[in-house]
Amino acid sequence: MDSFIVRYCFAASIALAISAVPASAVEQNCRFIxxxxxxxxxxxxxxxxxxAKRKPAAAAAESTTLxxxxxxxxxxxAVYxxxxxxxxxC
Structure with missing residues (x-):
C-alpha cells in the first residue's frame, strides 16, 4: 500500500513539474539578449x-471535425x- 502511494505521489509531482513550466518562459529568454x-x-x-506548432493542430482539428x-x-x-x-x- 505504501509503495503505491509513493509511486502515485512521484508520478503526480512529475506531472505537476512538467505542466508548471509556462509557455511564456521560453519567450522571456529573448528579452534578455x-x-x-x-x-x-x-x-x-x-x-x-x-x-509550425499551430499548423498541424489546426489541420488535425479540422479532420477530426469532419x-x-x-x-x-x-x-x-442508422436511426432513421x-x-x-x-x-x-398496427
Missing amino acids: PAKPDREACYKRQEEDLA ETLRQLRQDDD RSINNICRG
Whole structure:
C-alpha cells in the first residue's frame, strides 16, 4: 500500500513539474539578449516555431471535425432506418 502511494505521489509531482513550466518562459529568454539584431532573430525563431506548432493542430482539428460529422451522419442514418421499420398503424 505504501509503495503505491509513493509511486502515485512521484508520478503526480512529475506531472505537476512538467505542466508548471509556462509557455511564456521560453519567450522571456529573448528579452534578455542585449544586442538588438540577436534579440530580433530570437523573436523571429520563436514566431516560426509557434507557427509550425499551430499548423498541424489546426489541420488535425479540422479532420477530426469532419470525421465527427461523418460519424454523426452515419448514426443518424442508422436511426432513421430503424424507425422506418416500426409499424405505426398496427
